[in-house]
Amino acid sequence: MDEEFTENPRLLLFAFAITALFAGIEFIGGRYTGSWALVSDSFHMGIDALALFIAATASSLAHRFRTFSSKIKTRAAFLNAILLMTLSVFVAFEAYERAWISRDILSIPMLGIAVIGLLVNAFEEWLLRHQAFHDLNTRGAYLHIVGDYVSSVGVIAAALVIFLWDWKIADALAAFLVALLMLISGFLLARASLRELKN
Template sequence: MLDSHTNCVCHRPDPAATRLLWVAIALIASFALTEAAIGWWSHSLALVAEAGHMVSDAFSLGLVLVASWLARRPASLQASFGYRRIEILAALGNGLVLVGIALTIATEAIDRLQTPPSDILSLPMLITAAIGLSVNSLNVFLLHNHTHNDLNLRGAVLHMIADAASSIGVILAAIAVSLWHWNWADGAISLLVALLMLVAAVPLIRQSLHILLEKPPTHLNVSEIEARLQQFDGVVSVDRLRVWSIALGQDAIAAHLIVNLAEGDDRDRLLRQIETAIGQEFGLHESFLQLSGVVPPPVINLSQARLLNLSVGELR
């Protein structure tokens, strides 16, 4: 008989973060439309690029809300781990969308570097970029403290940090166009915005894939966990050890432990000790442990063995 136990500590979305997300989406979406219109009117690709980045911000924040809503659904027989992986899928989609927008902007920016436009309106470009910097800085300030256990929200905030940096670049480009007529600066800053978007997207995609492929969390050492399990009195060996993340901040462990304890209270007590220890020391609050006794070696009956040898000899 195998002893097994599951211990689950489930994640709950932060209501304060949800309210702030709605505020951020309203600010970003309204300003992005305004910025795109002014960018088109002022012939500034840098503004249009930043507006496109902000549209992706609003989209990613919307994904955060949808994923958080779905993640509230309880686990069931059809979804035994619940729906928190939807947040990871949304984060992956967010990163891929960001890469697509970045490549589109980079292509157009390279064309502008080769043939800089001559009719860029620097003053509207400067004022709009300054407002964009304020909007993105405010949103980063409001949402930053809520990103620690939410990969999707972290990705959205990374978008806004990149936007704030790109706003500074657009401001510098507007000054260069106004003072020295360096119209190529608009294309150069657009290319920089695209690179910032890629820099923000690659770690997000990598971490999402890491979780979806069920690799061990990067902050945990599986060898250390195995060694710790073998330190418990009664544990003979550790077999089929698995450590993975169900979602960000929700790590799990599964293992088969061979013990020299008989079934009953002693084995149950050991199981509780192990669960408490790995939860406190490694943050592994989702545990799937099987305990089984040592299989004794087969007992050989000497008289039966002697008869068997005689029978084999007669056949020869």
């Protein structure tokens, strides 16, 4: 695979730093605003940060330990996939519980954080356009990026709905959407990494 040569460890490390920082902001913001959708998305971003960190580490090893690093990458991707799917189940259960309880949600700060999330996604996509950092196969990486966008837009829409109509169940619905997308990208990643492991 020639693309490994094009991977830039510094770029990946930079993307990791941004993603990890935003995951932290989103988690704290989610707790502060009372939005489970934000907390859910912060889990997703946290796992993405982990994937970026592993990719950065693996690609800085790549020149000297290429076979070793690609083996680690494949196993790490599989673990990431399991983590994504497990967390998606947790997120969905918690969203279901919260759907029945009406809590106060600070929709304006929620909206602000969700918009920053969308910008972080867009910036990262631009930064890593030529690097299949997320997943093993490019198609999976592409679908994952689409999933990241849809999650962000879902949280933004929920914040707007809560602000305009005080319809708080929108937060739980957005969290369900985040969970669904985590499940799908986890499944695709698991399938791709299992195929790679068999080769």
